[in-house]
Amino acid sequence: MQLKNAALYLLSLSLLALAGAITYFAASLRDINSSLPQIIDTVEKVNQNIAPLVAEAADIKKQIPAILKESEQIRVSINETIKEAEKLNSQLPVALTESKNWRILVPIIVKEAELARETLNSGIQEINLVRQEIPVSITRVESLITESRNIGKETSEGAVAGVFSGALRAPFELIAGIGNSVFSIFKSEEIILDNSDKEMILETVQALINASEFGKTTAWKNPATTRSGEITLVNATTIKKARCFNFLFKFNDQKPHSENVSTILCETEQGSLEVVR
Known part of the structure; x- marks a missing residue:
């Protein structure tokens, strides 16, 4: 009898629990029904966004x-x-x-x-x-x-004027090679010149040619050797198309001896001077 009552008691509790569960399910179902439109709307929005994602995925796949x-x-x-x-x-x-x-x-x-x-x-x-x-x-x-232009105007000899006009426009330097030629004019054995004498004589000759003062006499004196002399540029002329200068040399030695020499120096093709007479 007691077991039967216990079984009935348990059955009643079970039915009561089942009724509560059904009631809770009904309430939950009602809430679900009220939320269903929102869920459907969300699903539709998701479906709308899926298509661009799929297209973008396709583009990425192509790349x-x-x-x-x-x-x-x-x-x-x-x-x-x-x-x-x-x-x-x-x-x-x-x-x-x-x-x-x-x-x-x-x-x-x-x-x-x-x-x-x-x-x-x-x-x-x-x-x-x-x-x-x-x-x-x-x-x-x-x-x-x-000066050369003045000489060209004053002289009466055209050839001489032409010679000096060109000579003085382009004065040339006396080179060392003319030394032996120039000093060969002194024939006297008593006249002995050293290098300093020769250099002074050549410088005097060059100065007279550059200045082109015809008839001018220039004296020279070498203190080292006590030798001296005078050089005169007499005139100028042309010999075989060469420019030539007529010089008069007077040489005084330290001894009581002197010598006068007249000579003509002509310009060579190399631009130096040589004794022609």
Whole structure:
């Protein structure tokens, strides 16, 4: 009897629990029904967004081969870059050695540059000195040209005028080679000239030719040898198309002896003077 009552009691509790569960399910179902439109709306919105995502995924899928190809090219380029880096690494010791050599050479080059600069400064100073002498030389040349023009106008001999007009416009230097030729005119064995005498005589001859003052007598005296003399530029002429100058030389030795010599000096094709008579 007690077991039967217990069973009925348990059955009643079970039915009561079932009724509560059904009631809760009904309430939950009602809430679900009220939320269902929102769920459906959300699903529709999701469906609308899925289509663009699918299309974008398709585009990405199309680009994947190109990306793979570029990746392959990049991998090839990386391999080449690695090889070049290896070459650079192998050449680096040589470059370092050359750099070391240059570092050794730089002080030498700098020292040579300083020497060259000193030489250049010296050359510039010499050029400045020459530049200072140029105006004096130009003034002298202009004076000679003016004198030659006056001589050309005053002389009555056209040939002589032509000779001196050209000679004085371009005065020439007496070269050392004419010395033996000029001094051969002194035939006397008692007349002995040393180099300083000869140099002074040649300078006097050159000065007379450059000044072109015919008939002028210029005296010279060498204090070192006590020898002296006089040189006169008598006139000028043309012999075989060569410009010639008639000179009168008077020589005085330290001994009581003197000698007068008249001679003609003509310009050669080489620009020197030689004795023709």
